[in-house]
Amino acid sequence: MIEVKNLVKKYGNHLAVDHLNFTIEEGHIYGFLGPNGAGKSTTMNIMTGYLSATSGTVRIAGHEMLLEPEEAKRHIGYLPEIPPVYPDMTPREYLRFAGELKGVARGKLEAEVERVMELTGITSMHRRLIGNLSKGYRQRVGVSCALLGDPEVIILDEPTSHLDFGNQFRFIQLVEKLQALGIGVLMTTHFPDHALYLGCDTVILDKGEIIASGNARDVINDENMSRIYRIDAHIVEIDGREICVPF
Numbered sequence: 001m002i003e004v005k006n007l008v009k010k011y012g013n014h015l016a017v018d019h020l021n022f023t024i025e026e027g028h029i030y031g032f033l034g035p036n037g038a039g040k041s042t043t044m045n046i047m048t049g050y051l052s053a054t055s056g057t058v059r060i061a062g063h064e065m066l067l068e069p070e071e072a073k074r075h076i077g078y079l080p081e082i083p084p085v086y087p088d089m090t091p092r093e094y095l096r097f098a099g100e101l102k103g104v105a106r107g108k109l110e111a112e113v114e115r116v117m118e119l120t121g122i123t124s125m126h127r128r129l130i131g132n133l134s135k136g137y138r139q140r141v142g143v144s145c146a147l148l149g150d151p152e153v154i155i156l157d158e159p160t161s162h163l164d165f166g167n168q169f170r171f172i173q174l175v176e177k178l179q180a181l182g183i184g185v186l187m188t189t190h191f192p193d194h195a196l197y198l199g200c201d202t203v204i205l206d207k208g209e210i211i212a213s214g215n216a217r218d219v220i221n222d223e224n225m226s227r228i229y230r231i232d233a234h235i236v237e238i239d240g241r242e243i244c245v246p247f
């Protein structure tokens with residue numbers, strides 16, 4: 001569905017993304033780990049057409065982002081690391097506005113807004129102002145926005161970073177639910193546990209390069225995991241659930 005080939009991004013002399021290659025299939029979950037500054041957001045911003053690459057290509061459903069951005073963007077949804085905030089709008093008002101921008105047909109807009117709010121569990125919040133919502137619900141408004149227009153894959157940049165312990169887990173369960181509905185999810189996270197719980201294809205990005213990839217278990221056990229984070233990461237099992245703990 002998404003094909004990233006030889007992607008390079010330089011900011012001046014600084015190489016933020018270094019000849020990245022990977023593919024994303026529909027209906028799968030992919031987790032991107034990597035320390036701050038690894039190039040995760042830069043990669044996502046290029047994949048979603050918010051930033052231009054220095055070289056390399058991003059193809060989405062056969063459409064090259066640079067050449068056919070509108071066609072390419074139709075197949076994906078994006079929740080950036082710092083989402084645009086509209087604190088004075090209700091979720092419904094904001095989603096109507098975002099849906100129009102995204103090109104959802106006028107006659108289908110109302111039903112589409114209801115559909116995505118139902119999916120992410122924010123229907124009961126529709127009268128509250130976004131500015132008054134908890135961070136957990138606000139993040140769900142962002143995911144609802146990414147889901148507008150029924151894209152095959154949604155791209156989420158650190159969606160759980162600012163959520164409390166409970167909301168983090170509920171958010172991961174939401175990702176699981178979206179996958180069960182056939183939606184592909186690519187997300188960055190600072191929590192190896194999330195990748196482990198989801199059992200997703202996982203990579204570690206460092207200095208703009210993929211330095212480990214495979215299932216979450218293998219990646220956590222990879223020597224690069226401990227090297228990059230300068231900590232020993234171990235997988236332990238409690239009541240049949242595996243979690244990752246630093247030593």
Ligand code: ADP
Nearest residue numbers: 011014016034035036037038039040041042043
């Ligand atoms: P991550 O999301 O993994 O934390 P980023 O993609 O935000 O990483 O950043 C990758 C690298 O590029 C970092 O070294 C960062 O400082 C640099 N960088 C990001 N955006 C810019 C920018 N607009 N101008 C210059 N350097 C940038």
Ligand code: MG
Nearest residue numbers: 040041042081
């Ligand atoms: Mg980032």
